[in-house]
Amino acid sequence: MNQLTIGHxxxxxxxxxxxxxxxxxxxxxxxxxxxxxxxxxxxxxxxxVAFIRTAQQVGLxxxxxxxxxxxxxxxxxxxxxxxQRLSRAWRSRLDEQIARIxxxxxxxxGCIGCGCLSLxxxxxxxxxxAVAAQGSGPVLLGx
Amino acid sequence: MNQLTIGHxxxxxxxxxxxxxxxxxxxxxxxxxxxxxxxxxxxxxxxxVAFIRTAQQVGLxxxxxxxxxxxxxxxxxxxxxxxQRLSRAWRSRLDEQIARIxxxxxxxxGCIGCGCLSLxxxxxxxxxxAVAAQGSGPVLLGx
DNA sequence: ATAGTCCTTGAAGGGAGGTTGAGGTTCAGA
DNA sequence: TCTGAACCTCAACCTCCCTTCAAGGACTAT
Numbered sequence: 636m637n638q639l640t641i642g643h644x645x646x647x648x649x650x651x652x653x654x655x656x657x658x659x660x661x662x663x664x665x666x667x668x669x670x671x672x673x674x675x676x677x678x679x680x681x682x683x684v685a686f687i688r689t690a691q692q693v694g695l696x697x698x699x700x701x702x703x704x705x706x707x708x709x710x711x712x713x714x715x716x717x718x719q720r721l722s723r724a725w726r727s728r729l730d731e732q733i734a735r736i737x738x739x740x741x742x743x744x745g746c747i748g749c750g751c752l753s754l755x756x757x758x759x760x761x762x763x764x765a766v767a768a769q770g771s772g773p774v775l776l777g778x
Numbered sequence: 779m780n781q782l783t784i785g786h787x788x789x790x791x792x793x794x795x796x797x798x799x800x801x802x803x804x805x806x807x808x809x810x811x812x813x814x815x816x817x818x819x820x821x822x823x824x825x826x827v828a829f830i831r832t833a834q835q836v837g838l839x840x841x842x843x844x845x846x847x848x849x850x851x852x853x854x855x856x857x858x859x860x861x862q863r864l865s866r867a868w869r870s871r872l873d874e875q876i877a878r879i880x881x882x883x884x885x886x887x888g889c890i891g892c893g894c895l896s897l898x899x900x901x902x903x904x905x906x907x908a909v910a911a912q913g914s915g916p917v918l919l920g921x
Numbered sequence: 922a923t924a925g926t927c928c929t930t931g932a933a934g935g936g937a938g939g940t941t942g943a944g945g946t947t948c949a950g951a
Numbered sequence: 952t953c954t955g956a957a958c959c960t961c962a963a964c965c966t967c968c969c970t971t972c973a974a975g976g977a978c979t980a981t
Contacts, residue, residue, distance in 0.1 A: 640948095640958080642956095651939085652939065652958085653939065669945045671833045671948075671949085672959060672960095673946095673958055687884070689880055689881055692875075692878050693836065693875060693878050696937075697937075722886040725882075725886055729882060732835075732836060732879050733876055735837045736837060736872050736876055739836065739872060748932055757912065769976090783927075783928080784927090785926095785928080794970075795927095796971080797969065800968070800977075814926075814928085814929090815976080815977080816927085816928050816978080817929090834968090841967090883964080
């Protein structure tokens with residue numbers, strides 16, 4: 636059996652069958668039908684679904700994911716160039732996400748390090764009570 | 779003017795006023811009211827909002843963000859221990875997100891490197907046409 | 922004091938990403 | 952051949968995260 640039923644695909648991918656149908660309705664994955672109109676998926680679809688779930692978890696929308704997957708030819712056998720193009724585009728997108736996370740982390744580290752948000756150490760390093768009482772300006776940690 | 783109107787806060791944070799009210803209704807931020815019942819925010823709220831937006835962009839829910847922000851005492855002047863606790867919790871959460879992104883990136887790199895998903899190089903390294911035709915198993919790149 | 926802008930609440934609407942259920946069909950094993 | 956599990960479609964519904972309105976009140980500059 637080299638084709639998967641929707642139930643098997645869903646189970647192996649760790650998602651509900653309704654989600655699989657939903658992804659298919661959005662064109663993120665494709666299937667062929669049996670004579671009795673049931674969906675059958677290629678093994679490679681499992682990889683696509685894993686890709687979709689992981690991408691979602693890092694904050695990417697299905698539309699964005701679909702656009703990326705859409706650059707892979709559905710007419711089978713993507714070329715090395717196809718993959719390189721997808722990979723390059725995503726690498727920068729993923730680096731961007733990592734940068735965002737680091738910004739978030741820096742925000743926390745900044746708070747701990749400098750004691751902004753009225754930590755005692757901040758009041759110490761800035762003896763004027765007024766500033767400590769209302770917190771430092773947003774510039775240090777702004778968007 | 780050391781307090782912000784909702785309009786100013788929204789503008790400086792780069793979000794809509796409706797979003798600010800929404801965050802407040804969820805307890806993510808707080809305000810005081812003027813005699814005429816208008817909201818006024820502390821400068822530090824700007825930082826909270828920036829934090830919220832960034833955290834959202836990396837795939838965290840408002841609930842999760844609110845839980846983290848909730849560990850900071852609203853009764854002002856969080857201690858160093860408060861911040862350290864929040865930071866520790868988030869650091870692992872953020873490291874987890876980075877790990878997810880790297881997993882995604884590895885998936886792409888893997889595809890390029892080994893040519894799974896029926897790249898020609900994959901067919902070459904695995905001369906049996908059958909495997910190349912249906913793609914390799916999901917194990918290589920599974921969840 | 923008055924115009925113009927900003928603010929208030931509450932309810933309804935909307936898009937993303939699904940889930941659930943009804944009513945019916947197909948598949949696989951005994 | 953029959954039966955039970957799995958599948959089908961379609962529509963309604965759900966949560967999250969807001970946005971948009973309506974009807975009215977507050978602030979500020981002149």
